[in-house]
Amino acid sequence: xxxxxxxxxxxxxxxxxxxxxxxxxxxxxxxxxxxxxxxxxxxxxxxxxxxxxxxxxxxxxxxxxxxxxxxxxxxxxxxxxxxxxxxxxxxxxxxxxxxxxxxxxxxxxxxxxxxxxxxxxxxxxxxxxxxxxxxxxxxxxxxxxxxxxxxxxxxxxxxxxxxxxxxxxxxxxxxxxxxxxxxxxxxxxxxxxxxxxxxxxxxxxxxxxxxxxxx
Numbered sequence: 001x002x003x004x005x006x007x008x009x010x011x012x013x014x015x016x017x018x019x020x021x022x023x024x025x026x027x028x029x030x031x032x033x034x035x036x037x038x039x040x041x042x043x044x045x046x047x048x049x050x051x052x053x054x055x056x057x058x059x060x061x062x063x064x065x066x067x068x069x070x071x072x073x074x075x076x077x078x079x080x081x082x083x084x085x086x087x088x089x090x091x092x093x094x095x096x097x098x099x100x101x102x103x104x105x106x107x108x109x110x111x112x113x114x115x116x117x118x119x120x121x122x123x124x125x126x127x128x129x130x131x132x133x134x135x136x137x138x139x140x141x142x143x144x145x146x147x148x149x150x151x152x153x154x155x156x157x158x159x160x161x162x163x164x165x166x167x168x169x170x171x172x173x174x175x176x177x178x179x180x181x182x183x184x185x186x187x188x189x190x191x192x193x194x195x196x197x198x199x200x201x202x203x204x205x206x207x208x209x210x211x212x213x214x215x
Contacts, residue, residue: 001211003030007132008111010123012183015167016145016160017195018203019138020119025204027117035110036119100178124188125179135188136207140195 001007009026013019020036027034107126110116111133118127124135140148142164149160175183186192191210193203 001132001134003211005132007115007134008123008127008130009117009134009136010127011117011119011136011138012124012189013119013138014140014145015164015171016148017138017140018148018200019195021200022138022203022207023117023119025200026207029204029208030115030117032115032117034117034119037121122175122179125175125181128188134190134211137183137186137189137192138195138203139193144196 001009009030011019011023011026013022023036024034103121104126107118107121107123110118111127111130124137127133128135145164146157146160149155149163150157153160153163155163172183175181181188191207193206195203
């Protein structure tokens with residue numbers, strides 16, 4: 001990946017692995033925006049975007065995404081508002097085909113408009129042919145995932161296990177339905193990282209080293 005050109009890094013991660021935090025820290029280190037499902041869902045819900053509306057925006061202005069952000073003064077506010085409502089603690093919701101098409105158009109538009117880090121959903125597949133793209137999978141041992149959820153959400157071990165099992169199943173079904181592949185198929189990624197006994201900062205250092213060697 002050439003960091004001197006417009007780029008996109010997609011991160012797929014297991015619930016409780018710390019992958020979202022890694023994505024945020026990586027984006028900060030690279031000086032680019034970070035996007036995840038909370039931003040996409042906030043766009044859909046807060047602003048009532050449709051596939052046709054996104055297509056019109058893209059057709060009218062090549063820099064539509066940057067202009068859209070400026071117009072709405074959105075920045076990262078949409079993501080924060082979505083998280084404050086508590087949706088971030090829920091497992092991935094099932095979506096309609098139309099919602100997936102909208103999500104796909106938004107993700108493509110973001111990648112075409114600016115360098116960024118995108119976590120979750122099927123960005124790894126949607127942007128797989130993007131010319132300056134690195135795809136990363138972040139995993140962690142089950143015990144570590146459980147402990148993280150217990151600490152972050154203040155829930156019991158049993159509740160954490162239930163949340164992880166439900167999220168794993170729903171996310172895998174979602175990916176298989178819309179991509180025809182498995183989110184665990186390592187052939188979909190340039191880099192696969194196990195968070196076992198590693199901090200988020202150490203993993204960000206590892207990714208930065210990998211990106212430097214890619215140039």
